[in-house]
Amino acid sequence: MLVNSLHWLGQIVGDVPSVLLNHLRIDSRLVSQGDVFIALPGSKTDGNLYIQQALESGAALVLTSTGTFADKRVLVLPRLAELLPELAASFYGKPQQHLLLVGVTGTNGKSSVTSFIAQLAEQLGVKSAVVGTLGYGAWQHLTPLNNTTPHFIDLQRIFAEFVASGVRLVAMEVSSHALVQQRVAGLHFAAAVFTNLSRDHLDYHGSMQAYAEAKAQLFVPEQSTLAVINVSDDTGYAYAKSCQVPVYPYGLTEDCAQFTHALSYQDSAPKQATTHCQVSYDGQSFALQLGLLGEFNVQNALAAISCLHALGQPLPLLIQAAASLKPVAGRMEQYTLKTGVTIVVDYAHTPDALKQTLLALRAHCANHLRCVFGCGGDRDKGKRPLMGQIAEQLADHVILTSDNPRTEDPLSILQDIAAGMHPQGNYTLEPDRRLAIKLALIEAQSGDIILVAGKGHETEQIIGTTAHVYDERAYVQQLVAEMES
Numbered sequence: 001m002l003v004n005s006l007h008w009l010g011q012i013v014g015d016v017p018s019v020l021l022n023h024l025r026i027d028s029r030l031v032s033q034g035d036v037f038i039a040l041p042g043s044k045t046d047g048n049l050y051i052q053q054a055l056e057s058g059a060a061l062v063l064t065s066t067g068t069f070a071d072k073r074v075l076v077l078p079r080l081a082e083l084l085p086e087l088a089a090s091f092y093g094k095p096q097q098h099l100l101l102v103g104v105t106g107t108n109g110k111s112s113v114t115s116f117i118a119q120l121a122e123q124l125g126v127k128s129a130v131v132g133t134l135g136y137g138a139w140q141h142l143t144p145l146n147n148t149t150p151h152f153i154d155l156q157r158i159f160a161e162f163v164a165s166g167v168r169l170v171a172m173e174v175s176s177h178a179l180v181q182q183r184v185a186g187l188h189f190a191a192a193v194f195t196n197l198s199r200d201h202l203d204y205h206g207s208m209q210a211y212a213e214a215k216a217q218l219f220v221p222e223q224s225t226l227a228v229i230n231v232s233d234d235t236g237y238a239y240a241k242s243c244q245v246p247v248y249p250y251g252l253t254e255d256c257a258q259f260t261h262a263l264s265y266q267d268s269a270p271k272q273a274t275t276h277c278q279v280s281y282d283g284q285s286f287a288l289q290l291g292l293l294g295e296f297n298v299q300n301a302l303a304a305i306s307c308l309h310a311l312g313q314p315l316p317l318l319i320q321a322a323a324s325l326k327p328v329a330g331r332m333e334q335y336t337l338k339t340g341v342t343i344v345v346d347y348a349h350t351p352d353a354l355k356q357t358l359l360a361l362r363a364h365c366a367n368h369l370r371c372v373f374g375c376g377g378d379r380d381k382g383k384r385p386l387m388g389q390i391a392e393q394l395a396d397h398v399i400l401t402s403d404n405p406r407t408e409d410p411l412s413i414l415q416d417i418a419a420g421m422h423p424q425g426n427y428t429l430e431p432d433r434r435l436a437i438k439l440a441l442i443e444a445q446s447g448d449i450i451l452v453a454g455k456g457h458e459t460e461q462i463i464g465t466t467a468h469v470y471d472e473r474a475y476v477q478q479l480v481a482e483m484e485s
């Protein structure tokens, strides 16, 4: 555990009490003895309402930007928001100075690309860690997080832990929410990666333009040194054309034609549980073989390869190492039964992700392609009918079921999805997710593939405000074992 004196604060605000401090916390519920509680205003409530609670939990110091307090442990810094990024970095000993930081943004593929970067870097002898949806730490041993991109106060603590354990490279997901909320303020990325932009989170951003502008904030000189951009994506192409930092483009050969030093691919082809393609860079050609399903994973692998190449690693070694890449937990994970039926657990929860996964699986499917999915409650409602339409077009049979309904009526979410499908279409509504998967399995025949989409690695299902234990990967394995016994 880190122990810090107050000298960093003294340099900024003058005399401060001489005590040893433990951690910086922005959530009073996480404060323990010797921590510093930083009271911040928010969208739902205000940290200032919890100052007393933080003190009672043992906070040695409270920082706020407003109010008057008799308690000497509460310091009012009117410029707190402005000072905070530097304060947090100093408190934890400026860990970023010892790390190569890579930020990955985009609607889909962030967790995959960050994991691939860490996996490739490890193979090349660079100790690496990730921060994102599945947690933080070594890519195969992650500690869970509340947010895909934590606040910089928490990130600085995590980075200090990484430095202490000898990590040199950190690949982190940077969500659009985090960019808008300045959760990465004060961080500088040696490389920033853009995967793609498609519909999601319009409940938060309001429009695709605002969503694109949020992501673009990562690709400016104050935030990143260089940009690795998917130019086969329309938004990526536009970013690459106007970017103020050096661009390392990747994508399909035809889309890369007008860019120099692009890492391009063509002839992506599925072969059993692998995907092969030809990759070119500056007149050199390589055969890329991946033990991963889907053309989108070729793009994810190229993003990771291009990023590490831009940071100085040799291309032939990276291409070779890519053959050993492992998928992220809950992404295109296959379970094949003796009956010849395959179930694939995937985290597709956007229209484009659902489309890409169904297209990828169709190429491997000898018989019927079945799809079991739902949409999260209290989130972007506009994507529901779009996902219904895509599933109906690309799968042979669909079972609509609950994802995380949260505080919405589960059945009405399914009806919103069905609104994008033909009323007499080949689909069934079954809100109970366990039952829906079982139904799909009972109906399936040899050569069928069942895509179970949306929950991937998650280990809970949120119904109302209660998180019920539900691990889809474990459930599918259990079902498979039962069917085989």
Ligand SMILES: CC(=O)N[C@H]1[C@@H](OP(=O)(O)OP(=O)(O)OC[C@H]2O[C@@H](n3ccc(=O)[nH]c3=O)[C@H](O)[C@@H]2O)O[C@H](CO)[C@@H](O)[C@@H]1O[C@H](C)C(=O)N[C@@H](C)C(=O)N[C@H](CCC(=O)O)C(=O)O
Pocket: 026, 027, 028, 029, 040, 041, 042, 043, 044, 045, 046, 047, 048, 050, 146, 147, 148, 149, 150, 151, 175, 176, 177, 178, 181, 183
């Ligand atoms: C809508 C939203 O994004 N909210 C984020 C935001 O919360 P906020 O500023 O509104 O906080 P608030 O709840 O009003 O509370 C204000 C302050 O009081 C503090 N507080 C609150 C209650 C209490 O008892 N004690 C206390 O100290 C809070 O810690 C906070 O500092 O800032 C918090 C700290 O950074 C985030 O944890 C929180 O994420 C919430 C949990 C969330 O669900 N966010 C989602 C939408 C999100 O950010 N998702 C993206 C991934 C999207 C993707 O996959 O593409 C992510 O990066 O996770």
Ligand SMILES: Nc1ncnc2c1ncn2[C@@H]1O[C@H](COP(=O)(O)OP(=O)(O)OP(=O)(O)O)[C@@H](O)[C@H]1O
Pocket: 106, 107, 108, 109, 110, 111, 112, 113, 133, 148, 173, 195, 196, 296, 297, 299, 300, 328, 330, 331, 332, 346, 347, 348, 349, 352, 353, 354, 356, 357, 456
């Ligand atoms: N490059 C891609 N293009 C389109 N879809 C993708 C791509 N990569 C992954 N997917 C799909 O998106 C799902 C989520 O992938 P991943 O977890 O890597 O993305 P993410 O951006 O981290 O998602 P989140 O926003 O939830 O953190 C996968 O399960 C797959 O269905």
Ligand SMILES: N[C@H](CCC[C@H](N)C(=O)O)C(=O)O
Pocket: 148, 349, 375, 376, 377, 379, 403, 404, 454, 455, 458
């Ligand atoms: N990072 C995604 C997770 C969604 C996963 C899905 N299971 C859901 O609950 O909608 C989001 O914040 O939208």
Ligand SMILES: [Mg+2]
Pocket: 110, 111, 112, 132, 133, 134, 148, 173
């Ligand atoms: Mg993610």
